[in-house]
Amino acid sequence: MAACLLLCLGLSACFDPIKDTHPDQVLTKRRALFKQFTRAMEPIGLMASGRKEFKQDAFVALVQDLDKLATKPWVYFPADGNYPPTHSKPAVWSQPDAFKQAQEKYQSSVHALLLAAQGGELEPVQRAVDAVTNSCKACHKDFRYE
Numbered sequence: 001m002a003a004c005l006l007l008c009l010g011l012s013a014c015f016d017p018i019k020d021t022h023p024d025q026v027l028t029k030r031r032a033l034f035k036q037f038t039r040a041m042e043p044i045g046l047m048a049s050g051r052k053e054f055k056q057d058a059f060v061a062l063v064q065d066l067d068k069l070a071t072k073p074w075v076y077f078p079a080d081g082n083y084p085p086t087h088s089k090p091a092v093w094s095q096p097d098a099f100k101q102a103q104e105k106y107q108s109s110v111h112a113l114l115l116a117a118q119g120g121e122l123e124p125v126q127r128a129v130d131a132v133t134n135s136c137k138a139c140h141k142d143f144r145y146e
Contacts (some may be wrong), residue, residue, distance in 0.1 A: 024078075027081065040062060045058050048125055060117045064114065066113075067111060070110040092141060102143060
């Protein structure tokens with residue numbers, strides 16, 4: 001068993017992950033921002049679903065952070081930004097208008113979530129969280145390999 005473990009560790013050391021070769025590290029930067037999206041959405045989803053207590057002030061602060069993030073990653077999809085190890089589909093670059101519309105839909109849904117959060121009613125918040133989640137899923141379906 002120990003020999004097998006050592007063999008696996010030794011083999012894994014032979015395979016370096018593919019590095020971000022772009023001079024501006026755009027892939028690394030956009031991945032970091034999308035990870036921030038995920039970290040921001042987790043507590044939002046927990047509160048909206050009732051798995052965590054809904055506290056309006058805390059919820060609004062979380063959504064404000066997400067709203068600020070919503071505009072940031074798109075600059076990191078430059079014309080020369082389609083290189084390994086990206087998970088972006090070529091459609092990001094071959095269909096820039098559709099990609100821009102997906103960005104705008106996401107940003108609009110996040111802003112609508114902020115307005116719902118400021119209203120303090122859980123039901124509209126839940127619908128708005130669903131809209132944000134659906135905009136993410138739609139964009140991933142069209143523009144990201146899973």
